[in-house]
Amino acid sequence: MTTQEMLDERYGRRASPRRRIVLWSIVGVVALTLTALLGWTTVSNTLRSVTATDTGFTVTDASAVTISFQFTAPVGEPVACAIEAQDEDHGTVGWRVVEYPASEDHSRAFTEEIPTLALATTGFVNSCWVP
Numbered sequence: 001m002t003t004q005e006m007l008d009e010r011y012g013r014r015a016s017p018r019r020r021i022v023l024w025s026i027v028g029v030v031a032l033t034l035t036a037l038l039g040w041t042t043v044s045n046t047l048r049s050v051t052a053t054d055t056g057f058t059v060t061d062a063s064a065v066t067i068s069f070q071f072t073a074p075v076g077e078p079v080a081c082a083i084e085a086q087d088e089d090h091g092t093v094g095w096r097v098v099e100y101p102a103s104e105d106h107s108r109a110f111t112e113e114i115p116t117l118a119l120a121t122t123g124f125v126n127s128c129w130v131p
Contacts, residue, residue, distance in 0.1 A: 048074055050128040052081060055109070057123035063116055065094060067123035070109040074130060078102045081128040083112055085120035093118045099131070 007013070052071040059065050065085040073079045078101055085094035094116035100108070114123055 048077070048130050050074075050079055050130060052125040052128040054124045059120055059123075060113070062119040064113050065116055065120045065123035066111060066113045067125070068109070068111045069125045070107060071125075071128045072107045073128070075104055075106055076102050077130045079128055080131045082126040083114055083123065084126045085114045085116045085123045087118055088121045093120050094123075095126075 001009075050071055050073045052069055055068045055070060057065055057067040067083055067085075069081075069083070071079060071081065078099065080097055080099045082095070082097050084092055084096075087093045094114040096112070096114050098110075098112055100110070114120075
């Protein structure tokens with residue numbers, strides 16, 4: 001028998017079953033609320049996400065690179081994409097942010113030219129987002 005049990009037996013103090021039910025009810029409500037909040041946050045972030053895929057690039061000359069890409073975005077939302085050109089040492093030689101108006105198409109494809117400061121060896125989409 002523990003000290004607490006001996007004291008409870010000696011002085012007649014017992015935990016009320018009603019008090020225990022109230023405590024577990026509060027814990028359950030808080031847990032359900034936090035679970036619902038986490039679920040809603042996950043779903044709302046996914047609904048506004050943009051996924052971009054590079055489909056090709058062409059080094060025009062030492063002053064430009066043309067890249068082709070497509071993205072999947074929420075319908076009716078404008079999209080901005082950062083496109084980048086790099087040299088053989090992975091240094092950035094060109095950078096551009098392109099904004100596209102809202103569209104009813106879920107997936108769209110584009111070809112853009114990036115002006116460069118030196119000869120680039122690659123061009124790609126760095127990231128896209130809903131502004």
